Amino acid sequence: MPRFFNTNAFRLAAVYFAIFATSVLALLAFIYFSSADFIEQQTDETIDAEIRGLAEQYREHGLAGLIEVIQQRVAEARRTPSRIDDTLYLITDPLLHSLAGNLEHWPPVGERGGGWVAFPVSETHNGVIETDQARASVIVLPGNFHLLVGRDQREARIFRGRVTHTLGWAALITLGLGIVGGFFMTRNMLRKVDAVNRTSTRIIHGDLSQRVPLTGSGDEFDQLAQNLNEMLDKVERLMVGMRQVTDNIAHDLRTPLSRLRARLEVTLIEKPDVVRYGDALRDTITEADRLLGTFNALLSIAEAESGSRRESLDTVDLSEIARDVAELYEPVAEEKGLALPIDIADRVMVRGDRHLLSQAIANLVDNALKYTADGSVSLSLHANSSMARIEVTDTGPGVPPDRRDAVFDRFVRLEGSRSSPGNGLGLSLVRAVAMLHEGAVWLADNQSSPEARGLTAVFELPRVVDRTVLAPHETARLLPAPAGAAGSSSEPPRDLGHT
Amino acid sequence: MKLLVIEDDHETAAYIVKGLQESGYVVDVAHEGREGLFMATSGNYDTLIVDRMLPGMDGLAVIAALRAAELRTPVLILSALGAVDDRVKGLRAGGDDYLVKPFAFAELLARLESLMRRGTGAPTTTKLNVGDLEMDLLARTVHRGKQEVDLLPREFRLLEFLMRHAGQVVTRTMLLENVWDYHFDPQTNVIDVHVSRLRQKIDKGFDKRLLHTVRGAGYRLSTD
Numbered sequence: 001m002p003r004f005f006n007t008n009a010f011r012l013a014a015v016y017f018a019i020f021a022t023s024v025l026a027l028l029a030f031i032y033f034s035s036a037d038f039i040e041q042q043t044d045e046t047i048d049a050e051i052r053g054l055a056e057q058y059r060e061h062g063l064a065g066l067i068e069v070i071q072q073r074v075a076e077a078r079r080t081p082s083r084i085d086d087t088l089y090l091i092t093d094p095l096l097h098s099l100a101g102n103l104e105h106w107p108p109v110g111e112r113g114g115g116w117v118a119f120p121v122s123e124t125h126n127g128v129i130e131t132d133q134a135r136a137s138v139i140v141l142p143g144n145f146h147l148l149v150g151r152d153q154r155e156a157r158i159f160r161g162r163v164t165h166t167l168g169w170a171a172l173i174t175l176g177l178g179i180v181g182g183f184f185m186t187r188n189m190l191r192k193v194d195a196v197n198r199t200s201t202r203i204i205h206g207d208l209s210q211r212v213p214l215t216g217s218g219d220e221f222d223q224l225a226q227n228l229n230e231m232l233d234k235v236e237r238l239m240v241g242m243r244q245v246t247d248n249i250a251h252d253l254r255t256p257l258s259r260l261r262a263r264l265e266v267t268l269i270e271k272p273d274v275v276r277y278g279d280a281l282r283d284t285i286t287e288a289d290r291l292l293g294t295f296n297a298l299l300s301i302a303e304a305e306s307g308s309r310r311e312s313l314d315t316v317d318l319s320e321i322a323r324d325v326a327e328l329y330e331p332v333a334e335e336k337g338l339a340l341p342i343d344i345a346d347r348v349m350v351r352g353d354r355h356l357l358s359q360a361i362a363n364l365v366d367n368a369l370k371y372t373a374d375g376s377v378s379l380s381l382h383a384n385s386s387m388a389r390i391e392v393t394d395t396g397p398g399v400p401p402d403r404r405d406a407v408f409d410r411f412v413r414l415e416g417s418r419s420s421p422g423n424g425l426g427l428s429l430v431r432a433v434a435m436l437h438e439g440a441v442w443l444a445d446n447q448s449s450p451e452a453r454g455l456t457a458v459f460e461l462p463r464v465v466d467r468t469v470l471a472p473h474e475t476a477r478l479l480p481a482p483a484g485a486a487g488s489s490s491e492p493p494r495d496l497g498h499t
Numbered sequence: 500m501k502l503l504v505i506e507d508d509h510e511t512a513a514y515i516v517k518g519l520q521e522s523g524y525v526v527d528v529a530h531e532g533r534e535g536l537f538m539a540t541s542g543n544y545d546t547l548i549v550d551r552m553l554p555g556m557d558g559l560a561v562i563a564a565l566r567a568a569e570l571r572t573p574v575l576i577l578s579a580l581g582a583v584d585d586r587v588k589g590l591r592a593g594g595d596d597y598l599v600k601p602f603a604f605a606e607l608l609a610r611l612e613s614l615m616r617r618g619t620g621a622p623t624t625t626k627l628n629v630g631d632l633e634m635d636l637l638a639r640t641v642h643r644g645k646q647e648v649d650l651l652p653r654e655f656r657l658l659e660f661l662m663r664h665a666g667q668v669v670t671r672t673m674l675l676e677n678v679w680d681y682h683f684d685p686q687t688n689v690i691d692v693h694v695s696r697l698r699q700k701i702d703k704g705f706d707k708r709l710l711h712t713v714r715g716a717g718y719r720l721s722t723d
Contacts, residue, residue: 282715285603292601293684296581300683303582312584327653328679331692355583359683366686422686 013182024174028167035163039156044116047137050087051149058141066147067091067100074102087151088121088134094144103148107134114139121152132157192221196228208236248411249298252424253291260287290423297425300359301410304432309353313437315464318348318357318388322381325361333369339376340369348383349464352437360433360441363426364392364457370422372396372454387439388463393446395454404443430459437461500615501525503542505535505561506550506577511600515548518604519611532556536564544572546614548607551578551589559592566593573614577602583682605716609668616667627662630722632701632709634662641701648700653678657697661710661720670717694718 058066070089077087090101098105107119121134136150195213202210211232212225267280303309326342333340350357361379368377375395382389399407399414406412408431411424427441434441439461446454502524506512509530516526527542529535532553539547539561547565551558562574573596576589581599589597595617596610627634631644639655641648650658657678661669671690675681698710711719 285715289603296684299581309584324679328681328685328689328693329687331696332687332689335692353583355682358681362681362683362685370687426686 010186013186017178017182020178021175025171028171032160032163032167036156036160039159043135043151043153043156046087047135047149047151051137051139051147054147054149055139055141058147063099063141063143063145066141070100074100077102088136088149090146090148092146092148094146096146099145101148106146107136107148117148117150123152123154130154189221196225199228203232208232208239245410248409252411253294256287256291256294260284260291263287294423294425297423297429298410301425301429301432304356304429304436307436309356309436313351313353315349316352316354316357318350318352318390318461319344319346319381321354321357322361322379322390325358325365326379328362329365329369333377336369336372337374338369338372339378340365341376341378343378343380343382345382348381348388350388350437350461351464352461353433356433356436360430360459361390361392363430364390364459367426368392368394368396368455368457375454378448383463385465386463387460390459391456392459393448393454393456395446395452398445398453398455399443407443408441430457434459434461500545501527501543502546502548502611503527503529503535503539503544504548505529505532505539505553505558506548507531507553508550511550515607518607522608532558532561536561539565539572540568540570546611547572547574548611549574549576549594551576551580551585559589559594562593573617575607575610575614586682603670603716605668605713606670606672609670609673609717612667613664613669613673616664627659627665629662629665629720630707630709632662634659643701643705650697650700654693654697654700657693658701661718664720666719666721668713668716668719673717 054066054069057069061068070091073087074089088101088103090103090106091099092106093099096106103121107117107121109117109119116135116137118133118135120131122129122131132152132154134150134152136148138146138148140146192215199210199212211229214222214225214229216222263280263283267276270276322344323342326340326344330340365377365379372394373396377392377394380391380393382391403414407414408427410428413422413424430441439459441457441459444456444458446452446456448456500523502519504512504515504519504526506515506528507530512528512530516528519526527538527544529538532555534555535549535553536556549558549561553561556564558576558578562576565572565574574594576594576597577600578585578589578597579600586597595614598607598610625636627636633642635641636659641650641655641658657674660674660678671688672684674690674694675684694710694712698708702708702710707722709720709722711721713719
């Protein structure tokens with residue numbers, strides 16, 4: 001429980017409770033004082049009216065008339081005791097001897113020239129003598145007769161007592177409710193935060209599969225939990241991906257290294273021979289170069305993926321880049337007996353890195369040429385209002401649909417292709433380059449004609465229209481944002497569907 | 500031919516020095532930037548080989564200081580930083596060529612040779628000759644003997660580069676960088692295919708071969 005008092009939730013509840021209690025108490029105090037004031041004012045007004053009425057009587061009917069009226073009032077008051085018995089009357093001669101009225105003698109306020117006086121009166125109520133403060137108005141009539149009209153304050157006192165009593169209870173109930181409510185509210189909130197804390201602790205201790213439980217209420221806490229869970233999902237995915245990459249790197253680099261080592265060892269075991277030594281060393285260098293090539297490719301991919309090049313992107317002519325790549329590979333295709341038809345639209349400008357785009361397109365063409373035994377590899381570039389699309393279509397064996405996503409991962413090579421040269425990093429680089437350019441790359445069936453076989457690699461990136469250089473975020477807005485097309489995807493974005 | 504190697508890693512420096520000495524160069528070594536700058540300004544070197552990351556004074560700062568002192572000695576930058584941006588930075592600082600570590604020694608030799616010849620060639624040449632092969636840079640024509648050789652624009656640039664470096668070994672990477680302006684290695688050896696196609700055009704039908712393949716290094720255009 002001491003933790004409870006040390007929580008933000010408790011502090012929040014306490015502050016709100018304090019504000020709440022203060023306002024309630026202020027409101028009650030205002031009610032109390034204004035109602036007490038009102039009663040006093042009422043009393044004074046009644047007394048004032050009465051005494052002026054009596055003074056009128058005196059002017060019209062003289063002293064005798066006044067005495068008679070007073071006696072009438074007193075008698076009337078006695079008949080209905082509960083209501084107006086607290087009106088006090090007294091008329092005295094100049095020596096303050098009572099002439100009429102329900103006060104037995106002049107109150108101990110001395111002889112006054114007139115005005116408001118206050119004095120204690122005692123009365124018997126239900127056999128109990130109660131002393132109350134009375135308030136009265138005095139006027140001096142001609143002949144130095146004194147007229148006093150007053151009221152005892154018993155009713156006001158009782159009323160005030162009742163108000164105080166009521167307000168006291170109201171305050172108590174309010175404070176009680178505030179405390180109980182604050183406690184439950186705090187505990188409720190604390191429980192939700194606790195759930196998040198418990199989950200994070202378990203994750204810190206290594207269980208990445210833990211997720212924050214959802215209450216299903218859709219409130220802020222649920223949203224927080226949901227966001228945390230999504231974040232955790234992403235982190236887990238990245239971790240798994242990273243682990244896979246590391247495993248693959250370790251595995252794929254171990255094979256050539258052990259081959260290299262074995263070759264050197266065998267050379268050493270055999271009889272020393274300068275020619276054979278020379279051959280072995282040359283082979284070793286070739287193998288080492290291949291390993292270095294793999295490392296360089298990994299570094300290029302990592303660099304493209306990190307997005308650090310994004311600031312240095314320029315507006316470049318993708319048509320020219322594509323034509324240059326086609327020209328670079330044209331003799332290779334010819335040597336293999338393949339046709340390399342190109343269909344490249346003019347002046348398609350994109351915001352990009354010329355070297356990386358060249359390398360990405362070269363990798364796609366290189367792959368297509370490598371795996372196609374006969375037929376053709378075609379390279380096309382077309383653009384709509386927002387996207388530029390490069391397609392490399394071959395008539396090779398293709399890639400089974402369920403592997404079309406996986407081949408973009410590092411070191412992933414299809415079973416049939418293990419014997420051909422390559423490090424399994426070409427397509428990974430293409431994907432990294434696509435992502436760097438806020439584009440996408442995916443594989444599809446070659447659909448150039450109904451009986452066509454083979455594969456089409458589609459590389460798509462945002463186009464710069466009218467050669468205006470757009471900031472990356474503006475370019476992003478131009479994108480129709482195809483679902484899941486940020487990286488590679490085996491499904492083409494729907495809005496640019498296949499022909 | 501006297502060279503200065505400014506390289507802080509002793510093993511790499513020893514390897515470079517040994518290789519260069521075997522190839523007939525006189526080589527001095529500095530292991531630190533400031534020392535290297537001092538030696539470069541006082542000694543009379545034909546070419547400098549400068550590592551980028553050096554203690555004391557950064558390699559690029561050394562080059563900038565040399566250039567500021569009006570020293571025009573050709574500089575080859577050696578660096579583990581291989582991104583295009585890094586190259587651009589190195590060449591802007593005053594380097595004449597940029598070689599990324601790790602490198603093949605043949606590559607280093609070929610580039611050094613190319614650097615040292617650069618200064619001597621007359622830049623206003625309009626005709627290049629290697630044996631009976633003649634290139635007219637203005638008319639953009641090539642003749643082997645009396646016979647005109649028909650080349651595509653890229654083949655012309657490839658041959659021009661080879662002719663400008665006649666007698667030297669030219670590596671595949673040098674060709675990719677200078678003829679195509681690509682700074683990556685295509686997986687398939689596309690350069691070999693381009694060169695063999697060029698060879699078909701200039702050597703086929705002639706007794707004397709001009710375009711030679713240098714094993715483990717690259718190509719050489721020469722009359723021997």
